[in-house]
Amino acid sequence: MPKDLIERLQRELSSHFGQGEKTFLAVAPGRVNLIGEHTDYNDGFVLPMAIDRHVFLAFRPRSNAEVRVVALDLGEQAQAELDAADFEAMPAFLKYIAGPGKLLQKYQKPIRGFEAVVSSTIPIGGGLSSSAALLVTAVLAFRQINHLSASKAELAHLCAQSERHFSGAEVGIMDPFTSLHGRAGCALLLDCRSLEYHHIPLPSDQLTILVADTRVRRQLSATAYNDRRRACERASASIAKIYPQVRALRDVDEAMLADVRQQMDEQTYRRARHVVSENARTLQAVQALHEPDISRFGELVNASHQSLRDDYEVSCEELDIMVEAAGHGPGCIGARMMGGGFGGCVLVLVRPGNAQAMIEHLQQEYKNRTAIEPNIFTANAADGATVEPLAQKLA
Ligand code: GLA
Secondary structure, three states, X not given: OOHHHHHHHHHHHHHHHOOOOOOEEEEEEEEEEEEOXXXXXXXXXXXXXXXXXXXXEEEEEOOOOEEEEEXXXXXXXXXXXXOOOOOOOOOHHHHHHHHHHHHHOOOOOOOOOEEEEEEEOOOOOOOOOHHHHHHHHHHHHHHHHHOXXXXXXXXXXXXXXXXXXXXXXXXXXXXXXXXHHXXXXXXXXXXXXXXXXXXXXXXXXXXXXXXXXXXXXXXXHHHHHHHHHHHHHHHHHHHHHHOOOOOOHHHOOXXXXXXOHHHOOHHHHHHHHHHHHHHHHHHHHHHHHHOOOHHHHHXXXXXXXXXXXXXXXXXXXXXXXXXXXXXXOOOEEEEEEOOOOOOOEEEEEEOHHHHHHHHHHHHHHHHHHHOXXXXXXXXXXXXXXXXXXXXXXXX
16 A cells, blocks of 8 residues: 555645544455456456556545545546536536445435545556456445445446446446456456356466556547447347357357358448457466466457457557557566557567567657657456455544
8 A cells, every 4th residue: 555645645634624434445446357358248257457556535424415525636626516406517527436426326325425535546537447446445435435235236327327327338347346356466257147157367477467557548439439339239240140049249259150140231241250259268368367378368469459449449559559659578478458448558468578678668769650659568367356444544
């Protein structure tokens, strides 16, 4: 835990809101997804890990349904009455903190709010689930203050529901689930239909994980995301006409897809082919980690990028440049775009002894080719979110 940051959050809390009831700290990690992209909303498999970049929310209960937040990194302060109708007009950070409380009111009333100071070490909007981590800290705060018995899986659903509501993108469960269930040193194999999961140890002596932020952010991604989702639903509905057991693309294999190719247009077929092949790759990647066969793991990661770029069409020029640069960088094991797409971060897997040389290579080559300064850092697999009394922590 970064002691200085936590002390600062505590000081800011007192200076903005005065002395109050017992203070708590909710901490939620961002995530990288090793493989299994755009499979979560198809009831499929994902292999993400929580990372050592976090949202920190220091909070104290209020006696009413008000949420007051100071966003330290933005230098902004805002407040919301949970009963208020107009969530749309709020600053984004407040929606993501007060929003889950609003949804909770459907299940339980009254819901008590809180006063809080928030800060984050996750790059915002870069595909590392900064918004899911923010939502996770908020739901943990609401659960703590209102003594709710919700399980972590239920909290993850609440976060995904809030994200859908406030971002307009009909996201799946992967991001908040990972933030809540991560384990240090491990990736998380999640079955997004049953929510059964396994922690898969990562061979850190053979593999260093880098995140290469292209610093490209595009707004059109919610529409494109929802378009992809619709294409998957169309594909699975046409496959179900021939194979009635199919409820989602998760239930389809490559042979079935080949059988029904004539039933759908070329684009829909390619969207489905990405999901079907990506599900298979994800399970093969788990096998490769078990062995461990790191080169095989890298090949699967590279194949994932090609499929996202060519079949699913959610990459962009800058992501492709970063992936290509990584591919001929020192000690590269594999590289691919991550998250929803159209910008954000690239996952780069590198032999541990080459990590620094790879960072320097990417910084130079990406900047030469795009004139953009990238942000590249090492990501370590971290534990999932926590909430604890703060005063005891500092004592
Ligand atoms: C975003 C969504 C996730 C998932 C990924 C793509 O991160 O929030 O639910 O669909 O895109 O794999």
